[in-house]
Amino acid sequence: MQVPGLKYEGPVYRPPSEASSLLIQATVGCPWNRCTFCMVYKKGPKFRIRPVEEIKMEIEISAAFLGDRVRTLFFPSGNSIAIPTRELAEMCRFALETFPRLERITVYGSSRFIVKKGLEEMKELADAGLSRIHVGLESGDDVVLDRVRKGSTAAEQVEAGKMTMEAGIELSEYVVLGLGGKGRTREHIAGTVNVLNQINPDFIRLRTFLPKVKTPILKEIESGEFEVLSPHEVLYEVRALIEGLDVASRVTSDHYTNYVGVGGQLPDERDKMLAVVDEALVRPESSFRSLYVGTE
Secondary structure (H helix, E strand, C coil): CCCCCCCCCCCCCCCHHHCCCEECCCEECCCCCCCCCCCCCCCCCCCEECCHHHHHHHHHHHHHHHHHHCCEEECCCCCHHHCCHHHHHHHHHHHHHHCCCCCEEEEECCHHHHHHHCHHHHHHHHHHCCCEEEEEEECCCHHHHHHCCCCCCHHHHHHHHHHHHHHCCEEEEEEEECCCCHHHHHHHHHHHHHHHHHHCCCEEEEEECCCECCCHHHHHHHHCCCCCCCHHHHHHHHHHHHHHCCCCCEEECCCCCCCCCCCEECCCCHHHHHHHHHHHHHCCHHHCCCCCCECC
16 A cells, blocks of 8 residues: 655565555664565665654554555564564554554564563463564575674574564565575475474475576575575475375465465365376476576
C-alpha cells in the first residue's frame, strides 16, 4: 500500500507475502551488511533507526488516508528487529490503537539480534502486537554460513528460531538453495534440514541463489572458487530438503529466482511437492531459465 507523505530512504524491500501490507520504514539500511551474496545495502545508506515519533506520525498519516483498510503492516527496512525493544513495542502498540482492523505486524530480523534481545524481550514484543518475523536462515551449515559471512552459526539460528516460536511470534525462515555451490551442496542441505527440524517454524520460504552485481561472491564465481549449481542440481536440493524435513511447516517458493513453484503443508503434502519436483527433473535443463547476474 502506498500513502502520499510517507518518507522512504535507500533500498526498501519487503517479502512477497507482504505485497498487500502497508510499508512504514522504521530502519534505514542494514546493521550487518556483510553477507557476500547480498548487494542491497552495499552502497549504503548507513544503518540508522528512525525516531519513534516520526513512525507514529506516519502511522497517523496512513490512518487518515486509508481508514480501516489496513489489515497488515510491515516495518522495513533491513533488520528492524534491531530497534530497541521498548521503541519497537511502542510502535506496535500505537499501530494497533490507530488501525482498527489491523491483524498482523511484521519485520525482518536476523538471528543474532533476536538472540541478543532474549526471550523476555521477544515476549514483550509479542504482547505489544509484533506477530511475524522473517528470518534469513540461508543455510544450516556452519561452513557455508562462515563463507558467506552471514554473521551467525547454525546453533544461533536454532536458538533464535526456538525463541521466536516460544514467544508466540510467527516465524518465516528463508533458505537459499545452491548457496553451498557444487562443493558443499550435500552439507548445505543436510545442515539446513537439521536446523529447520529443531525449530519447526511456521513457514519455510525457498529462494534460489542468483549472483548479483558487485558482490564478493560474484568474484568467487568468476575466479572458479564457487561453482553455481545447475537447475537440476538445485531441484535435487529441493527434493532432499522436502524429504528430510520433519516439521509442521508450510513450504513456499514465492520468488522469481526459483526454477519451479513448490509449495504445501508438511507433512501432509510432502508427496505432492515431491511429485512436482520429480516432474521438473524430467525436463531438460535447457528448458529452465539461464543463469544470469542480477542487478537488484
